[in-house]
Amino acid sequence: MSATTPAQAQENEANGEYGTASLCGSELRIKPITAWRPSYLRALREADYDTWAAGVLHEDDVETFIELDATFEEINAFTTEAMESVGETPGKSGARSTSSKSTRRR
Numbered sequence: 001m002s003a004t005t006p007a008q009a010q011e012n013e014a015n016g017e018y019g020t021a022s023l024c025g026s027e028l029r030i031k032p033i034t035a036w037r038p039s040y041l042r043a044l045r046e047a048d049y050d051t052w053a054a055g056v057l058h059e060d061d062v063e064t065f066i067e068l069d070a071t072f073e074e075i076n077a078f079t080t081e082a083m084e085s086v087g088e089t090p091g092k093s094g095a096r097s098t099s100s101k102s103t104r105r106r
Contacts (some may be wrong), residue, residue, distance in 0.1 A: 018058055019085030023078040024068045029058035030082045049075055056082075 018029035040055035053065040070078065 019082065019087075021078050021082035021085050023065065024070050024074060026064055026068060028061040028065060028078075028082070030086055031056050031058075032086045033083070044079065047072075
């Protein structure tokens with residue numbers, strides 16, 4: 001599979017198109033990050049991969065994901081590739097970061 005460029009990922013997200021990532025030799029389709037519910041990201045953080053897959057993968061790919069019964073290492077590589085293909089880096093937050101120092105004026 002060819003790597004998705006950041007520009008392609010942004011275009012896919014803007015168009016509502018699925019990104020793709022490979023798991024154990026199978027290409028699976030993933031929804032754009034903007035279509036994810038907070039519960040899907042929570043499931044991913046809690047390593048509830050079946051729930052995550054049911055929420056973010058194309059409905060025709062969920063059963064394949066479960067049947068592949070991948071290792072944690074394979075799933076971690078897949079989720080990283082999948083999130084990058086839809087325009088998000090794992091661990092990256094869309095929220096603004098707060099300053100570590102107080103900015104209160106006196």
